[in-house]
Amino acid sequence: MYTEKVLDHFSHPRNMGEVQDANGVGMVGNAKCGDIMQMFIKVNDDGIIEDCGFKTFGCGAAIATSSMATEMIKGKSIDEALKLSNAAVVEALEGLPPQKIHCSVLAEEAVKSAIEDYYKRKNGEAPETEKTAE
Amino acid sequence: MRKVYLDNAATTALSPKVLEQMMPYLTTIYGNPSSPHSFGQEARKGVDHARDQVAKALNALPEEIIFTGCGTESDNTVLFGVAERYAKKGNHIITTNVEHHAILHTCEALEKRGVEVTYLPVDENGMVTGEQVANAITDKTILVSIMFANNEVGTIMPIAEIGKVCRERGVLFHTDAVQAVGHVPIDVKAMNIDMLSLSAHKFHGPKGVGALYMKKGIRLPSYVMGGAQERNRRAGTENVAGIVGLGAAIALATQTLEESAARMTRLRDKLIAGIAQRIPEVKLNGHPTMRLPNNVNYSIKYIEGESILLMLDMNGIAASSGSACTSGSLDPSHVLLALGLSHEVAHGSVRLTLSDETTEEDIDYVLDVLPKVAERLRAMSPLYHA
Numbered sequence: 001m002y003t004e005k006v007l008d009h010f011s012h013p014r015n016m017g018e019v020q021d022a023n024g025v026g027m028v029g030n031a032k033c034g035d036i037m038q039m040f041i042k043v044n045d046d047g048i049i050e051d052c053g054f055k056t057f058g059c060g061a062a063i064a065t066s067s068m069a070t071e072m073i074k075g076k077s078i079d080e081a082l083k084l085s086n087a088a089v090v091e092a093l094e095g096l097p098p099q100k101i102h103c104s105v106l107a108e109e110a111v112k113s114a115i116e117d118y119y120k121r122k123n124g125e126a127p128e129t130e131k132t133a134e
Numbered sequence: 135m136r137k138v139y140l141d142n143a144a145t146t147a148l149s150p151k152v153l154e155q156m157m158p159y160l161t162t163i164y165g166n167p168s169s170p171h172s173f174g175q176e177a178r179k180g181v182d183h184a185r186d187q188v189a190k191a192l193n194a195l196p197e198e199i200i201f202t203g204c205g206t207e208s209d210n211t212v213l214f215g216v217a218e219r220y221a222k223k224g225n226h227i228i229t230t231n232v233e234h235h236a237i238l239h240t241c242e243a244l245e246k247r248g249v250e251v252t253y254l255p256v257d258e259n260g261m262v263t264g265e266q267v268a269n270a271i272t273d274k275t276i277l278v279s280i281m282f283a284n285n286e287v288g289t290i291m292p293i294a295e296i297g298k299v300c301r302e303r304g305v306l307f308h309t310d311a312v313q314a315v316g317h318v319p320i321d322v323k324a325m326n327i328d329m330l331s332l333s334a335h336k337f338h339g340p341k342g343v344g345a346l347y348m349k350k351g352i353r354l355p356s357y358v359m360g361g362a363q364e365r366n367r368r369a370g371t372e373n374v375a376g377i378v379g380l381g382a383a384i385a386l387a388t389q390t391l392e393e394s395a396a397r398m399t400r401l402r403d404k405l406i407a408g409i410a411q412r413i414p415e416v417k418l419n420g421h422p423t424m425r426l427p428n429n430v431n432y433s434i435k436y437i438e439g440e441s442i443l444l445m446l447d448m449n450g451i452a453a454s455s456g457s458a459c460t461s462g463s464l465d466p467s468h469v470l471l472a473l474g475l476s477h478e479v480a481h482g483s484v485r486l487t488l489s490d491e492t493t494e495e496d497i498d499y500v501l502d503v504l505p506k507v508a509e510r511l512r513a514m515s516p517l518y519h520a
């Protein structure tokens with residue numbers, strides 16, 4: 001049911017794990033089926049996502065879409081990353097079964113949520129030093 | 135790569151011995167059993183012999199056995215049939231909240247037609263008691279339908295006790311024994327079972343053929359209408375080869391039941407103990423002892439079932455899960471939720487179901503692979519903090 005690309009990202013996930021000095025962390029969950037995705041980004045002074053990572057509780061598609069999403073935003077500017085759509089992630093994975101599209105939506109949301117957190121911290125709404133993740 | 139099939143609750147491999155007995159009926163013996171000529175009568179003999187084999191396995195009479203298209207059809211026949219036939223007597227049916235969808239979805243359809251259904255809640259091990267049944271029976275109750283053994287968590291219900299209650303109260307008792315036949319000794323007379331559903335593909339018979347035991351004297355409308363086959367109780371030209379296969383498979387399974395159940399129980403318990411030893415924070419789902427000899431069902435906390443299955447499959451192991459992510463539906467298995475599991479823990483369930491063909495080496499292999507899979511997925515999980 002999954003493409004080779006999906007299976008590849010599932011069995012060899014890219015950028016898996018926390019990023020220790022991340023300055024943006026987002027966690028989103030899909031109430032629909034109880035899956036949770038956590039996204040870490042490290043943005044440099046030029047607004048480029050230098051490093052990123054993910055942690056996911058969910059199905060094969062959820063893991064593969066998170067992995068692909070990190071690959072697609074790494075080295076990109078925040079503005080570019082904000083344009084990442086779930087459709088683009090699905091396309092990069094060469095397709096997902098219809099009942100798994102919502103897992104890719106989660107990946108898009110996780111990226112946006114991490115960026116939102118980055119802005120919050122930058123604007124002083126959240127202390128720069130405090131890490132949401134342990 | 136080693137291939138290990140541990141999804142025998144979904145379906146089993148057709149036994150070569152069964153296939154051998156079916157072969158003539160797929161080739162040279164092609165007559166219609168309803169035809170009076172020799173071609174037909176030869177096929178008829180095969181069907182009659184299978185009926186004897188099924189009757190013998192259940193301690194029933196041959197005329198109490200009706201062949202159907204599958205276990206689901208047997209279940210549907212009983213529920214729709216009793217609701218229609220006994221509508222004057224009452225409109226209340228008692229079942230449980232852990233039945234197979236073949237029962238539950240049919241009950242929901244009946245509710246839309248005004249039938250009242252009581253879904254008895256199971257305890258944390260997946261059990262109901264005779265007392266619960268007794269307390270739920272009213273003077274409007276026309277049927278109690280309770281599964282013999284649960285397909286997901288393997289819990290074996292106290293069928294003899296429930297049968298006794300129903301007999302004393304004069305209420306018809308049906309059991310969906312699709313998962314139990316061939317694994318657990320069944321005696322419809324001693325257990326006071328009035329109707330029983332079974333399906334060949336769960337005990338090394340072919341797919342697409344089932345049977346319904348219906349105690350002498352019970353008369354339900356035919357669910358499939360048409361010709362006079364199965365003494366007007368199920369129309370349609372018989373699936374002769376399938377029926378012969380069902381008969382052969384049930385005969386084989388019941389002949390070797392005791393030793394194969396003992397063998398599987400030992401392997402099952404090794405798997406249960408091994409998983410608990412090797413993987414921290416797991417939960418065995420279902421009853422610790424009153425469970426099918428071939429069923430293991432664990433929740434592995436902090437990870438999700440579909441990804442477990444996928445990773446097991448990449449290692450050649452076939453299993454199943456009650457996670458919502460595998461079903462494409464919004465909720466995890468109704469059975470796991472009925473046992474009181476949280477959505478999160480239900481999501482991490484994995485079911486491993488053994489067969490006669492499962493070997494010690496298969497179990498050792500799973501005990502080697504599964505902990506690694508759990509560890510890898512937990513390393514990815516935001517919920518897990520080692």
Ligand SMILES: Cc1ncc(COP(=O)(O)O)c(C=O)c1O
Nearest residue numbers: 204205206234236285312313333
């Ligand atoms: C308990 C139970 N009832 C009914 C069925 C349906 O049987 P069949 O596949 O023959 O329709 C199954 C099979 O999954 C089952 O496990």
Ligand code: FES
Nearest residue numbers: 035058059103459
């Ligand atoms: S995480 Fe549940 S379907 Fe993908």
